Amino acid sequence: MRLHDLKPLPGAKHRKKRLGIGESSGHGKTSGRGHKGQRARSGGSIRPGFEGGQMPLIRRLPKRGFNNSRFKEVVGIVNVGDLEKFFEGGTLVNESILRGRGLIRGHLRVVKLLGKGSLTKQFSIEVDRTSTAARKKVEKAGGNISLCKRPLWEKPIPVGA
Numbered sequence: 001m002r003l004h005d006l007k008p009l010p011g012a013k014h015r016k017k018r019l020g021i022g023e024s025s026g027h028g029k030t031s032g033r034g035h036k037g038q039r040a041r042s043g044g045s046i047r048p049g050f051e052g053g054q055m056p057l058i059r060r061l062p063k064r065g066f067n068n069s070r071f072k073e074v075v076g077i078v079n080v081g082d083l084e085k086f087f088e089g090g091t092l093v094n095e096s097i098l099r100g101r102g103l104i105r106g107h108l109r110v111v112k113l114l115g116k117g118s119l120t121k122q123f124s125i126e127v128d129r130t131s132t133a134a135r136k137k138v139e140k141a142g143g144n145i146s147l148c149k150r151p152l153w154e155k156p157i158p159v160g161a
Contacts, residue, residue, distance in 0.1 A: 076104035078127070080137050081117015089121030107157060113145070
């Protein structure tokens with residue numbers, strides 16, 4: 001088999017619908033919209049959930065539960081293997097430095113160090129949380145971890161700032 005022998009499987013390619021291009025196309029004149037009526041007009045679609053004026057199902061059923069997403073704790077995760085890969089030995093690693101290297105992004109309340117990967121270099125690390133495996137690997141390599149104490153609540157950063 002050569003490159004010129006390759007062709008798509010039968011049924012894998014479809015011919016484009018050429019709407020309004022002659023009756024023999026199967027989509028001529030009314031372009032598959034039928035005759036007159038709301039759906040034949042441009043912009044004639046109805047919004048999702050609209051039931052012709054009848055009270056919609058979404059409003060007939062009672063509300064249930066609640067959502068606590070405003071106070072969800074967003075945790076940025078960094079593995080010890082990432083530190084090995086992106087940093088020189090003997091450096092200080094904290095949230096701003098991790099942000100600068102692109103290892104964490106977005107609005108985070110907490111940065112946590114996890115133990116995936118191996119570590120041979122020595123680091124001085126400042127994070128909010130750490131797993132026991134990560135702590136053991138850092139200390140075995142001769143580094144140290146200090147945990148940051150942040151306030152429970154900070155004034156939120158406005159969106160788009």
